[in-house]
Amino acid sequence: MVRFLSSCFALLPAPFLVIGSMVSIQMGATLAKSLFSQVGPLGIVSLRLGLAAMVLMVWQRPKLRGHPPADYRLLMAFGLALALMNSLFYLSIARIPTGVAVAIEFSGPLLVALLHSRRWLDGLWVALAAVGVVLLSPLRTENLDPWGVAFALLAGVAWGLYIVLSARMGRVFRGGEGLALSMTVGGLALLPLGLAAEGWAMLAPPILILGLGVAVLASALPYSLEMAALRRLPVHVFGVLLSLEPAIASVISFWGIGETLTPQMMVAILLIMVAAAGVSFFQPKRPEDT
Numbered sequence: 001m002v003r004f005l006s007s008c009f010a011l012l013p014a015p016f017l018v019i020g021s022m023v024s025i026q027m028g029a030t031l032a033k034s035l036f037s038q039v040g041p042l043g044i045v046s047l048r049l050g051l052a053a054m055v056l057m058v059w060q061r062p063k064l065r066g067h068p069p070a071d072y073r074l075l076m077a078f079g080l081a082l083a084l085m086n087s088l089f090y091l092s093i094a095r096i097p098t099g100v101a102v103a104i105e106f107s108g109p110l111l112v113a114l115l116h117s118r119r120w121l122d123g124l125w126v127a128l129a130a131v132g133v134v135l136l137s138p139l140r141t142e143n144l145d146p147w148g149v150a151f152a153l154l155a156g157v158a159w160g161l162y163i164v165l166s167a168r169m170g171r172v173f174r175g176g177e178g179l180a181l182s183m184t185v186g187g188l189a190l191l192p193l194g195l196a197a198e199g200w201a202m203l204a205p206p207i208l209i210l211g212l213g214v215a216v217l218a219s220a221l222p223y224s225l226e227m228a229a230l231r232r233l234p235v236h237v238f239g240v241l242l243s244l245e246p247a248i249a250s251v252i253s254f255w256g257i258g259e260t261l262t263p264q265m266m267v268a269i270l271l272i273m274v275a276a277a278g279v280s281f282f283q284p285k286r287p288e289d290t
Contacts, residue, residue, distance in 0.1 A: 017229035018241040019248075021222035026098065026249045028218025030256035033093050035210055041090035043202035046194025047211030049083060050187035052219035057184060059220070062177035071172050078165045078178070079185025085158035087190065088151045095148030097259045099250025100136055103272040104149060106246070107133055108156030112163050113279045125279040132271035135264055143262060179223060239280025243273045 012020075032044045039047075092101040107129060114126045137149060169178040194202055201207070230238060246269045253259040261269070 014229045014233040015237075015241055017225045018233065018238060019244070021225035021229070022242070022245045022248045023252065024217050024222045024225065026102075026245070026252040027256070028214045028216075028222075029089075029093060029098055029249065030253050031210065031217065032090065032214045033098065033253070034257055035207070035214075036094050039198050039202045039207055041094045042087065042190070043194045043198035044211065044214065045083075045086050045090040046187070046190040047202060047208070048214045048218055049086060049183055049190055051208075051212050051215035053180065053183040053187040055215060055220045056176065056180035056223070060176040060180040062173075062180045064181065067172070074165065074168055074172060075178065075181055076185055078162070078169050079182035080189055081158055081162045081165055082182055083186035083189045085155055085162050086186070087193075088155035088158055092148050092151035092155055095145040096152065097250070097261060097265070098253040099246050099259070099261060099269055100144065100265055101148065101152040101155070102249040103246040103269040104133055104136055104152035105156040105159055106243075106272050106276050107153060108158065108160035109163055110275060110279055111156070112160040121282055122279055125275040125282075128278070129272045129275035132268040132275070135268035135271070143265075176223070176227065183219065237280075240277045243276035243280065246273055 028048075032041075032048065035044055089101060089105060092105075110126050110129050114122055133153075136144060169182070172178065173181070202211075226238075250259070250261060250269065254261075
């Protein structure tokens, strides 16, 4: 199955794979949000990570042994960061439009870029994104729930931590092994919280089936698409394409569950998208990207 999917992905242009990954993630988020009336955000995110972990463990068949203790500590930290990032994001989209939450969440990667940069141009992109975030703040936009904005900002911080740890994980674990194992850590960490918040209702067969759909759309499939794309696509180009995600999230959430945005929200999202594209496009190219 893995070889068959890999051969199918190889037939598609790499940019299509990146866009397909973002579409898949946001379809998963929209499906998850449509279930919040039956099972809350913590229940759905528990199912997402737990079921995605099962899929990836079968898919990747990672080897758990043969690493020093420091590697396992890194694995635990990465898994907890993954769980925190997804939990905060789902708590956010339960309160504010998905496209807005995705845009605000981009503040995390942009902050990481600023902290690792010595160029004034990166500061300009971060300042542009900051203007967008301010326009989306409850002080400027009465239509947005303050807790939803706060959860999205915290999800951005967790995303930044995820990026830092991900770079280290890639040097320690082979291929997709690290993601499969860390997803398992995150799923196990969230399971007690999900059960405490939602009880055994989240394990009802119809919810489990839909939860599996969320897990595949939001985790297993986009991961495979991104890995296939990155083998053929320079990292800075990947980053530019990724900046389209807030717009994709807005379109899919409008189409799927009827979420609408005010003109001010659209302008703010556009500013953050431009900042995300700029910080990726103007990054110094590494030898492996050429």
